[in-house]
Structure formats: C-alpha cells, structure tokens
Amino acid sequence: MSILQSHLAGRWQSGEGPGTPLVNPATDEVLAHASSAGIDLGEAVTFARTVGGPALAALSFAERAAALKALSAAIHEQREPLIDIAIANGGNTRGDAKFDLDGATGTLAAYAAFARSLPERPFVTDGDPIQLGRAPRFMGQHLLVPRQGVAVHVNAFNFPAWGMAEKMACALLAGLPVLEKPGTPTAAVAEAIAKIIVDSSILPEGAFSFLAGSARDLLDHVDAQDCVAFTGSSGTAQHFRRHDAFTVRGARLNVEADSLNAAVIGPDIDDGVDAFDLFLREVRREVTQKTGQKCTAIRRILVPAERLDMVCEALSGELSSVQVGDPTAKTTRMGPLTNAEQLASVQEGIGRLATVADVVSGGPDRLGDVGAFIAPTLLRAADGHADALHAEEVFGPVVSVMPYDGSVEEAAALVNKGGGSLATSVFSDDRKFAGALTLAIAPWTGRVYLADSRSADHVTGHGLVLPSCTHGGPGRAGGGEELGGLRGLAFYSQRIAVQAGRALIDGTFSAGE
Numbered sequence: 001m002s003i004l005q006s007h008l009a010g011r012w013q014s015g016e017g018p019g020t021p022l023v024n025p026a027t028d029e030v031l032a033h034a035s036s037a038g039i040d041l042g043e044a045v046t047f048a049r050t051v052g053g054p055a056l057a058a059l060s061f062a063e064r065a066a067a068l069k070a071l072s073a074a075i076h077e078q079r080e081p082l083i084d085i086a087i088a089n090g091g092n093t094r095g096d097a098k099f100d101l102d103g104a105t106g107t108l109a110a111y112a113a114f115a116r117s118l119p120e121r122p123f124v125t126d127g128d129p130i131q132l133g134r135a136p137r138f139m140g141q142h143l144l145v146p147r148q149g150v151a152v153h154v155n156a157f158n159f160p161a162w163g164m165a166e167k168m169a170c171a172l173l174a175g176l177p178v179l180e181k182p183g184t185p186t187a188a189v190a191e192a193i194a195k196i197i198v199d200s201s202i203l204p205e206g207a208f209s210f211l212a213g214s215a216r217d218l219l220d221h222v223d224a225q226d227c228v229a230f231t232g233s234s235g236t237a238q239h240f241r242r243h244d245a246f247t248v249r250g251a252r253l254n255v256e257a258d259s260l261n262a263a264v265i266g267p268d269i270d271d272g273v274d275a276f277d278l279f280l281r282e283v284r285r286e287v288t289q290k291t292g293q294k295c296t297a298i299r300r301i302l303v304p305a306e307r308l309d310m311v312c313e314a315l316s317g318e319l320s321s322v323q324v325g326d327p328t329a330k331t332t333r334m335g336p337l338t339n340a341e342q343l344a345s346v347q348e349g350i351g352r353l354a355t356v357a358d359v360v361s362g363g364p365d366r367l368g369d370v371g372a373f374i375a376p377t378l379l380r381a382a383d384g385h386a387d388a389l390h391a392e393e394v395f396g397p398v399v400s401v402m403p404y405d406g407s408v409e410e411a412a413a414l415v416n417k418g419g420g421s422l423a424t425s426v427f428s429d430d431r432k433f434a435g436a437l438t439l440a441i442a443p444w445t446g447r448v449y450l451a452d453s454r455s456a457d458h459v460t461g462h463g464l465v466l467p468s469c470t471h472g473g474p475g476r477a478g479g480g481e482e483l484g485g486l487r488g489l490a491f492y493s494q495r496i497a498v499q500a501g502r503a504l505i506d507g508t509f510s511a512g513e
Helices: 041-057 061-077 079-090 094-117 162-174 184-200 234-241 274-292 305-320 340-353 408-416 431-444 485-492 502-509
Strands: 006-008 011-013 020-024 029-034 138-146 151-154 178-181 208-210 227-231 252-256 261-265 298-304 358-361 377-380 398-404 421-427 445-451 493-501
Touching (some): 006 041, 020 079, 020 184, 029 079, 029 184, 041 178, 041 208, 061 079, 061 094, 061 184, 079 184, 094 274, 094 485, 138 502, 151 162, 162 178, 162 227, 162 485, 227 485, 234 252, 261 274, 261 408, 274 305, 274 398, 298 305, 305 358, 305 377, 305 398, 340 377, 398 408, 431 445, 493 502
Parallel strands (some): 261 421, 298 398, 421 445
Antiparallel strands (some): 006 011, 138 493, 358 377
16 A cells, blocks of 8 residues: 655655545545654755755746746656546546646646746846836836745645646746645645656755645744645635734735635526527536536526526536546546545535525435445525525535526625635626626626627636636635736745835836846
C-alpha cells in the first residue's frame, strides 16, 4: 500500500503513523495513506522563505514565465498516467479527469503568456504617475513589488490538479515560493504532480514545497509577509480567519468557500429557442461533471412560475438519462462521490431540501452495495423564498428548481438570498432584462454569465474558471479573488506609493521605462 510523501525543506519526507486513508470511491478499496505527523512544518516554511524566496526574486518575470510554461509541458507529458490516478482515487470519469488536468496545464501556460506584457525589472507599475502639486514637478507612482514571504496554498479535494496550479501560477510569477497542501481524500493526483515538478528541476530549490496529510500547526509558522490562499468549507475558513497569523501578525488570507450558484431563465425564454437548449446542456453538465463536486456548479434554478412544470419535465429527462457507474467504463457519464463521508453529507443535504421541495428525479438513496454512488437529483420547490433552498450548499449532483414572478426584482432577491455566489447564469434574449439583473445581483456575485440564443455556439460555459477572468465571490463564497490575468499578482505583491520628483519617477519607476 502506498504512503504519500511530502516534499519539504528540500527533501522528500514521510509522516508518522497510519494517517488518513485514500480510497477508490467506486470500489471502497484503500489505495494509500497520508500523514504529516512528526514533520517539522516550521522548518519547511523557513526553508521556503529563506531559500526559495531569494532564488525566485533573482529571476526576471520572463524567466519565471518560462518556468511556468515548462511546468505546464512537463505535467501534460504525464497526462495519461495522471488520468489513471484521478480515476482510481477521485472516482473521476476520463472526461472529468481531463477537465481537471487540462485546466491545470492550461492555467500555467496562460500565465506564462500573460507575462509577456511585464517589464524586465523586479516590480510592476500600478497606474500612471499622479501629479501631486500645482506643477508637475513632484509626482506619485504606485508600484507592485514582491513580498518576502511564502505563499501557503490549502486546496480543496475536488480539483487536486487545477486548484493547485491556479494558485501556483500567480504566486510563482509574482516571485513567491509556494507550499501546496492538497485536500487529503484525492491527494494521490497532487502528489504525482508534485513529483513531476520536483523531478523536473525547473524551479529553483525551495520555490516549491508539498505537504501531504494534515496541515497541523502550519498556520502557527505563517508571518506578516506570507500569503495564505484557502479553498474549502466555510467552517474551516472561519477557523483560519480567527488565527493569530492573520488577526495578530497580519498575514494575508484569501478565501474561496461555499457557493449556492444560480441559473435564471428570463421571462422571454420558452421551449424551442436556442437559449433554452443551451440552458439544458449547461445544467446537465454542471450537475453531473465531477459528480456535482464543483465550487461553480449550479445549485439553484429560477424559473418564471408559469414555466415551472415545463422546465422540471425537461430537466428530469436530461438528468434521468445520465449513465451513473464505474468511471472506467466508456458509457459512464457520472462516477461516484469522493468517499463515503461525502456521500453521507449529500444524502443529508437532500433530506433537508426535501422538507421544502419535492424530489422530481434521483434522490438520496445510495446506488448499489459498493462505492459512493448516487443519482443526479432534481428537486422542485413551490415557494422560491423557502429558507432551506438558500441555506447551505449540497456539494454533489443536486439542483433545486424554484419559481419567481418574472421580474428583475424578485429574481435578484432570490439570487442574493444565497448570501454570495461565485457565478450566476442568466439565460435570456432580452438584453434589457439581462443587463438590469446583472447590475442587481452584482454586489452578491463574483461572475455573471449571460447566455442568449445569438451566442449559444460561442459560450465558454457557466462553470469554467478562466485564468483571464477573476474567480471568487462575496459573502458566503469567501470574499476572496483569484486569477483575473495579471490582477492575480496583486495578492502576492505589496502595493506602495512612491512620491518623488518627476525626473526620478520617470527615470526609475514609470511605466514607460
């Protein structure tokens, strides 16, 4: 049986004790164990900060970008064996595994390309020079300079490759060494990628560290210049926020947590139009891809009341036809949940939703005697304002349909009742409705995806996290922000204002030099 290893302080290390089991969720077979017990995490952080930090700082943006491009190629070269690991440890179908891995390599390559616009100096100007007096002889210039700490990344179990890569890309390009801690249930993929990174020697020593198993006292070693990016549950996020690393020492924290993402059908959309067909395809994919274990998945669907029956019938047909089963089978379109604990959580969540909504298809019953299988589940609520519909994210293949009166005002009220979302989709050919709803939900939504019949053949998809656009959301969604092209570097940089004579600003700090 495999024991996952950590790469910390410049060497591979194994934790003590049995640790946490990693299973094949299709067969319940234990594949590996992960433990961090006995590993000196203080030594790991110090090594990354004092060895990896200066080594990265000595590289230009172009050299860091070249490293990202090379990492993307090295990981992609091992795509097939990584897919096999993702299928075994994560219950992924081949398509789901490719989605995760290609998202990872694509994001690394994208940030290598974004860096082409960066200068050959160790800082980035933020805006144009600002005249500070009556005459343009004394100016101000904002700069983004690298911090002198470590980027600690605590990632979720659902995207062991992509989640790690999207954080790494921004931090490494900004000049911070990274310490990656994957979600333990699916950490076999992350460990395999870590071995590729270390064996490639593409990054300087100390620029990449990897922790398998529990984070233990990791935050106790985080200091003022360090940056922590966390993706996971809101409960764990609250624990992070209360830690002295942030409340006392002032380290930076970025959080992506729960998200009750919504899809809204405009009052102009009916069966037969291209936008409705697109809606059906998007919902089917968002409910079943990764077995619904996606932070951007659609959880709530708002439908004009008079079309509620029609939409439920169409969606039930889409979801009931999905083949659930062995993820290695070519005919399978949805595999199991990640493990038995995740299955129990989803079953309990369906039970709570069923107190205010009727199960139209699927349901909480486990499929089969082995594995964490469950059917795609559609619920129909008569009252869209029922609190349970907007109370918690059921992290699985579960979606609730609810009515609204067709107005921008009620649609916005229901979307916003979720308390903050990563993404909301609006399916409408009425530009006035789509535009007004976008502005009404914008304070509570990180990204709004507008889909109409005219763009149906060109859309990127509700749940696709693009490296060129920001990813994050307010409130329940964590209040954080990642990616967004070169905006992603800001979290790992210090913004300073330089006030000096114009000659010094122009000659040393301005964007034109």
